[in-house]
Amino acid sequence: MAGGSSINVLEQFELHPVLGGLGEALRFSQSPLYMIAAVCLVLAFLYFGMRPAAVVPGRLQAAAEVCYEFIHNMAVDTIGPEGAAFFPFIFTLFFFILAGNYIGLLPFSFTFTSHIAVTFAMAFMVFLLTVVVSLKVQGLRFFAHFMPDGASPFLAPLLIPIEILSFLSRPVSLSIRLFANMVAGHVMFDIFASFVIMLASFGVVGDVFAIGPIAINVALMALELLVGVLQAYVFAILTCIYLREAVAH
């Protein structure tokens, strides 16, 4: 956060090389660093959680099992019996986004899900997967979905481009949703934090009133904890819905 009266709320999303000379040479910014941290966190959670492999699970093992079953149920309930095949992908996606959202809430850290390049890459991966699965399961009948049932053939030149654009807009809406939520949350943190600094320059009265923005920031942190898990869930469940459409005959 910049000092003085002008505070640039978007500065927190800027990428800088990290890890000194090596990072400079590799163009290694904090975004991939925190991605690696998120992956390590999830892997460590699952590894240390499941290492006892006890019949009666301990606390960490129970948490790991709940996470596993939650995503497994979501995949199988939404996609159907074929969903079990996509479970590892959805599990990875959900926990990668969740870990990214939550690591980003720690002070001085960076939220990699606040960059549309990252969220779009994930959404595009989902999109490619649904297209490949659709083509494999449905074959050329997949393209018949672009013509709505019962529509007049005269309207086809208008309806088919609209349907195709609607289909292509899926990864865009998926990525915009996650990215916009994350950016909005972190910008709000910064704005209310900057109010505290501004009020502090007004002397004692300002110090008293500065409690307000601090309280709001505490409430915002609770909201962001909710948004973080909700957006990861929405991303995962929409992936499931798209895959269900792909595997449906």
Place this chain on the structure above:
Amino acid sequence: MGKEKNDSFDARLQSAERRYGLVKEEKPQLDANVEADRSLAALAFRAGTEMLAGLVVGVAMGWELDHWLHTRAVFLVIFALLGGSAGMLNVWRLVRTMDVK
């Protein structure tokens, strides 16, 4: 008489089980779409992004086609309209599933 007694016992047993959370409450089966956005604000936000996404894809495609074929603004106009329609279609698909229940 005896049957009635059994019925009342079953009813009491069931209510006791429910009280201690031993039976799973039958959750109303919602469409996954609806489940994903229970709150109205989330739904409104989702509808907004769906609409925007359609337009973004349409404009991007029109822009690129214009750039490629050197036809200034013809494809941009057409695809912006089509993209806007696709966005509306997305919103319609989202809202329609909520209306049914």
